Amino acid sequence: MNRAKTLTLTAAMVLLTAAGSAYAGKTLDAIKERGFIKCGVSDGLPGFSYADEKGNYNGIDVDVCRAVAAAVFGDATKVKFTPLTAKERLTALQSGEIDVLSRNTTWTSSRDSAQGLNFTGITYYDGQGFLVNKKLGVKSAKQLDGATVCVQAGTTTELNLSDYFRTNKMKLTPISYDKSDESAKSLEAGRCDVLTSDQSQLYAQRIKLAKPDDYVVLPEVISKEPLGPVVRHGDDEWFDIVKWALFVMVNAEEMGITSKNVEEMKKSANPDIRRLLGVEGDKGKDFGLNNDWMAVVIKQVGNYGEVFDRNVGKGSPLKIERGLNALWTQGGLQYAPPVR
């Protein structure tokens, strides 16, 4: 039996047992015994999850898993990354091959219900866009009637693409690929006129092209793509930990706590800061973790702003603006519930 079929079968079995809570509370125990977290990431998307020549992974999605490892083990390096295609990713999580999926995955109603999964938060507010060869002379997505469009299989992108063309009464010829590198090569070779994916990824894919300046991202954003980490149904304790690893980073940015000043901040008189850093209260016990786990996440991985900037923002080659991903206090949508 091939890997995909085995995964589908195991996933179906897990979904059945998850309904009976066979997994409740067990994920953390299994992880502690194993000594590392198994994190599913993308196949290679600069800024989100990308392995260098030495096999070291970098990116926002990667850092989310490092934060969870820092929370659980006090050591952000205790994580093993599994690159997954869009088609493989949900099955890999459902079957238990990975503990958490952090792979530019859009939070949708079906994934969050019938697929047996729980989204733990939103690491990046995205939306779908189009990348076209400038020589096509197209200025708007509404001019794409009759276009051949490269798209990744097993994604919301595929579904939105056909909805958009149908709504605008345009003829579409999609070509779907399993890997983003294949769609990018196809665009360069002129097999498709347009490449569509989440906007952030269009910028990431464009810098991988031989002549990035020959291509332009069209202004239309045709969907909402809230990307976030995902866990299986049936283990609330693990769900809470993954959820709060991200919330801690967002709260830290709001409070001005960074990887550099975290030790200094422990002396702060502000009770919110003291609670978050584990100087007061017992927020460790609440999660079955060490009392300083939130401080360790910030020290080893950084606050949300630091993670954003170094991977996709001003400190990275992508130079993506914070936009919707700015904190709510700065006009954006990033907002975390309070630690209390």
Ligand SMILES: N[C@@H](CCC(=O)N[C@@H](CS)C(=O)NCC(=O)O)C(=O)O
């Ligand atoms: N956010 C969308 C699309 C996710 C997706 O897989 N996009 C492709 C297009 S760039 C990708 O990330 N590919 C990365 C890869 O192949 O490694 C979803 O959840 O379905």
